[in-house]
Amino acid sequence: MTHQLLLLPGDGIGPEIIHEAERVIQTLTRTHGLSVELERGLIGGAAYEAEGDPLPERTLALAKAADAVLFGAVGGPQWDTIARDKRPERGLLRIRAGLDLFANLRPATLAPELAEASSLRPELVAGLDIMIVRELTGGIYFGQPREQAADRAYNTMVYSRAEVERIARRAFEIARLRGRRLCSVDKANVLEVSEFWRETVTAVSADYPDVELSHMYVDNAAMQLVRAPKQFDVIVTGNLFGDVLSDIAAMLTGSIGMLPSASLNEQSRGLYEPVHGSAPDIAGQDKANPLATILSLAMLLRYSLGETTMAEAVEAAVGQVLADGLRTADLHQPGTTPVGTAAMGDAVIRALEKTAH
Incomplete structure (x- = not known):
């Protein structure tokens, strides 16, 4: 079965993190048998700049036709002074309403390797x-x-x-x-x-x-x-x-950069997004953590596409790169290896390839 997916990069670090998730999708099609057709759309500030609307009709139509939507982030200081109904965040609110996304799923998980990053004692949160x-x-x-x-x-x-x-x-x-x-x-x-x-x-x-x-x-x-x-x-x-x-x-969990989320409708079609925002201060600098977006993709595979085995493979790949000590700037601690956005994506893909059938 071929699944219809819509990618909405949005603003700030959105294009960078969605790019890494798209590379993971491409890896799954090559190594794990995933069959998808990808569409792309504009949302948020990018859509406002291009079409004067943070949620163009074409984007909403594509979202309604898709089995699932993978979203990056919206917003930035350059749009803070425009009319409220034109601000980037309105695009996200409108697509949630347009798809009747009544169930918001917010997992809070913590790999043992990241227990020291939490504000609570490691023994209270390790394995959360x-x-x-x-x-x-x-x-x-x-x-x-x-x-x-x-x-x-x-x-x-x-x-x-x-x-x-x-x-x-x-x-x-x-x-x-x-x-x-x-x-x-x-x-x-x-x-x-x-x-x-x-x-x-x-x-x-x-x-x-x-x-x-x-x-x-x-x-x-x-x-x-x-x-x-x-x-x-x-x-x-x-x-x-x-x-x-x-x-x-x-x-x-110690870092909002690790947290995915899903918003689902009655038919289990949904919009999947990292919990963090658009982080315009680091956009385009290869500093963003793509793992929350990649984990949002895993949720998409599980809850909207029914591809549980592939979801588990993606989650295991993320777990492996953390076990290997790779960390983006938001997670870096002494004794770990600092990497950028693209290098973290590379590492997840290498780990995923090792689990190919």
Whole structure:
């Protein structure tokens, strides 16, 4: 089967890191039997400069036709003063909405070789492997009514049963692929919407008797993430709580340059991107860490294309280069070998070639 993939390099370091991921895709087609057709599109500041729109209609049409989208980054100081609806970040928000990407997957994993880079003690984080599943299109960020006036402002946190059920089912399915443990995070002791969330997730759990479900209040979950993070396998939570908890989990790994993410719709088509931004200060200097983008590609292979074996091969190749002591600038420590963006891509490809059939 031939898969349709769309590459959206974007701005800043986006073109560099997407280039390295594309080289990995080419290696997989040559050595592991991956069959893909690649398209490219403009998004963000690059799209604004070319077409006056951070998300041209052609790009959105290509995204809707693709099995998955691999995205780099958007933004830069040169666009900070243009009209808000034309700024690069609006392109990303619009493509998420246009594809109905309701499930945001944010893994926080830490190879033993990088344990010293974490702000926590190595024994607390070595071997960390958490998946946070965040509901992305509902909750307080989108709830109506909302208002800002001279002397007050308010937002409303709203979830429908259908919204909670679909994110819960996605989380249970992901838990089945991992350690079969799911922790649902809410604030049910204070918020009615969280009571409703907890009741709905519990009802869905009847369809997944093989997955152990637990519940935790969000304040406790934040504490537990920095006290004993390896107790978690999969966490599912709403938009606001997921926004906060995923950033806490990200810092446990020591470098945001290592973190991939996925945003999926009902059909498991998705947009995959590194968590870090466009880093315009190092763009074009061969300094960016491409590993988060390459790991995002691994997520794409697993969750949208169903190519689990290839996903595991890519992840193993990344693990091998880290074990070999290669580090980009964001990870460099005494005793390791500093490399640039392209050299890190070369190393991943060499490791991947060794696993060819």
